[in-house]
């Protein structure tokens with residue numbers, strides 16, 4: 001995707017995100033309200049109070065093909081277990097109890113916050129296009145932290161760690 005293409009599509013995607021979040025606002029709740037046992041040892045109370053979650057039958061994805069971005073067709077159809085936009089993430093009902101998935105999506109919430117929407121979307125789209133979903137840098141970061149969360153009981157400050165990793169992209 002060229003920078004010109006990105007600049008053309010970015011306002012539409014941002015608008016789609018705003019409308020999607022507004023439409024689901026009534027069914028979101030703060031992550032803190034779910035009372036997961038381990039998340040508070042890894043994330044600040046502030047983040048857990050601010051980040052919101054909505055449980056859905058299908059995670060919404062922006063209509064990228066309709067915007068002329070056919071290279072993301074696979075991503076649109078991949079039926080993800082979770083998907084994060086700004087400070088809100090969507091999770092499939094059947095995965096609602098999986099704490100490590102919430103942990104993963106919270107990494108994305110931090111990424112959105114640190115990078116800002118334009119840089120997040122540009123980086124995410126670039127990674128998706130060049131490396132594919134699983135190997136895109138922002139996903140690798142989220143999966144690596146998720147793996148650390150699952151493998152060790154040792155708490156650490158995820159927000160600070162992610163922030164530091166993202167400095168390479170700022």
Ligand SMILES: [Zn+2]
Pocket residue numbers: 104108139142
């Ligand atoms: Zn992810």
